[in-house]
Amino acid sequence: MDFSGQYELQSQENVELFMQALGIPDDLIEKIKDLKSVTKIVQNGDDFIIAIQTGSQVLVNNFTLGQETHVETPAGEKVKAIMNLEEGNKLVVNSKGITSVAEFNGDLLTNTITFGNVVYKRISKKIEESNSEEDCL
Known part of the structure; x- marks a missing residue:
């Protein structure tokens, strides 16, 4: 499954x-x-670039499935993490007490992030295709 795209x-x-x-x-x-x-x-x-733009802030993380990498959290902390693909449509990462599951279903991206007993859920909809690395930078 190709996850490339832009999700609002x-x-x-x-x-x-x-x-x-x-x-x-x-x-x-x-x-x-x-x-x-x-x-x-x-x-x-297996290589991904994920860029999340919120207002004027852009958070960019690069990773290869199954390989340890450093990612930046929304709080600005750099942590070691391993991204895995599960069930063919879920990107899953566990790091420093945070579990993030990004599930792709048609044109919807549901990201469920758990920290302690707090569950944060984001639902985004695909708005256009993006297949170039330059679009993420």
């Missing part, structure tokens, strides 16, 4: 609670909680 955030649940659990200051949460975000994914075999 449609809805999210528990965003404030999740950001508080990560230690993001309340004033920053207020500024960013209602901003729309767009996720751009470029896949080349």
Whole structure:
């Protein structure tokens, strides 16, 4: 399955609670909680570039399935992680107490992120194809 594309955030649940659990200051949460975000994914075999733009901030992570890499969290921390593909349509990562499952179903991307007992859910819809690495930078 090719996950490449551009996905626009449609809805999210528990965003404030999740950001508080990560230690993001309340004033920053207020500024960013209602901003729309767009996720751009470029896949080349087992190699991925994922760029998430929220407002003017862009978070870019590169990884190869099954290989340890360093990724940046939404809180700005660099952590070691291994991304895996499960059931053919789920990208799964566990790192530093956070589990993230990105599930692709048709033109929908559902990302469920669990930290402790807080579950943050984001649903995005595919808006256009993006197959070049330059589109993510």
